[in-house]
Amino acid sequence: MARAIYFDHDGALDDLLSLTLLTRYRGVSLKGVTVTPADCLIEPAVSVTRKILDLAGAQHVPVAAGTLAGPNPFPLEWRVDALRADALPVLNQRAENTARLSPLPAHLQLAEWLSTAPEPVTLLMIGPLTNLAWCLREHPEVESKIAELVFMGGAIDVAGNVDRPGHDGSAEWNVYWDPAAARRVFESEIPITLFPLDATDQVPITPEFARSFGRHYGSPLSDLAGSLLAMTFGCFETTGFSYCCWDSLTTSYLAEPDLCEFEDVRCVVLTEGVSQGRTVRADSGRLVKCAKKVDAQRFYRHCLDVLAESTGTPAFSTQ
Structure with missing residues (x-):
């Protein structure tokens, strides 16, 4: 039986690559997508999400737009990437979107999906945990409906990627955007x-990786992947850090769980002070299965192999 997945992302370029990969995975049944208004402008992020589902032949998958905001907003210059991606020619071959748009905001829709799930599901969350934290606070009974949370977030034994006034740089952005939400989920x-920065920073987007999709030009999802990767160029020159496959590596775990080596780690989330959003090792902390070492070349081949064979027909189960 296919693994039931609910997917929450926040509209950045790597999030969109993750969605593209997710539509190709056999053995995965994508049940719904929620979009958190974190590293994106929400309207184009929802629009481009629906267009990718259309392109992948997954119009039946419903999409819900997030309305809950975290206290620490992403820089606006990062959030406009969804606006640019929404205008890519490969995504605008149709006059209008046909993928389903939920009438409910993301947090309410997620709560409904979880409460009515016939058996425990997997949550893939590659943005902040705000929607899930709300569900756990307001509908604690849904906790039993979650078999596993696969989460891109945190920095355990490496520096964070938050560079904001008054912060010490120890936090990762998905946790920092809403530290209290992350802490609530970690207390469950x-x-x-x-998948913290310790692992995801091992797979930077290299020119060789991005340009490899050009050898498969004419395959719609491969063209989309190459375009999304190309749009990350210039990140180091403008921000001082490399754009990595933070989210797509996390997503690949659903298809290739042995791409990474893992360590059991106990940790807590700090919610106050100059280190708010930091994930810290603590003997009394929450036990998580933590990705530590990545077979980077195998990951790059995985992405290319999955998307180069794409034809626009969904590879994942709809059952």
Whole structure:
């Protein structure tokens, strides 16, 4: 039986690559997508999400727009990437979107999906945990409906990527955007598989990786992937850090769980002070399955192999 997945992302370029990969995975049944208004402008992020589902032949998958905001906003210059991606020619071959748009905001829709799930599901969350934290606070009974949370977030034994006035730089952005939400989820009993910067920074987007999709030009999802990767160029020159496959590596775990080596780690989320949003090792902390070492070349081949064979027909199960 296919693994039931609910997917929450926040509209950045790597999030969109993750969605593209997710539509190709066999053995995965994508049940719904929620979009958190974190590293994106929400309207184009929802629009481009629906267009990718259309392109992948997954119009039946519903999309819900997030309305809950975290206290620490992403820089606006990062959030406009969804606006640019929404205008890519490969995504605008149709006059209008046909993928389903939920009438409910993302947090309410996620709560409904979880409460009515016939059996425990997997949550793939590659943005902040705000929607899930709301569900756990307002509908604690849904916790039992979650078999596993696969989460891109945190920095355990490496520096963070938050560079904001008054912060010490120890936090990762998905946790920093809403530290209290992350802490609430980490205080639950949900099994968590964590992909922190320790692992995801091992797979930077290299020119060779991005340009490899050009050898498969004419395959729509491969063209989309190459365009999204090309749009990340200039990140180091403008921000001082490399754009990495933070989210797509996390997503690949659903298809290739042995791409990474893992360590059991106990950690807590700090919610106050100059280190707010930091994930810290603590003997009394929450036990998580933490990705530590990545087979980077195998990951790059995985992405190319999955998307180069794409034809626009969904590879994942709809059952």
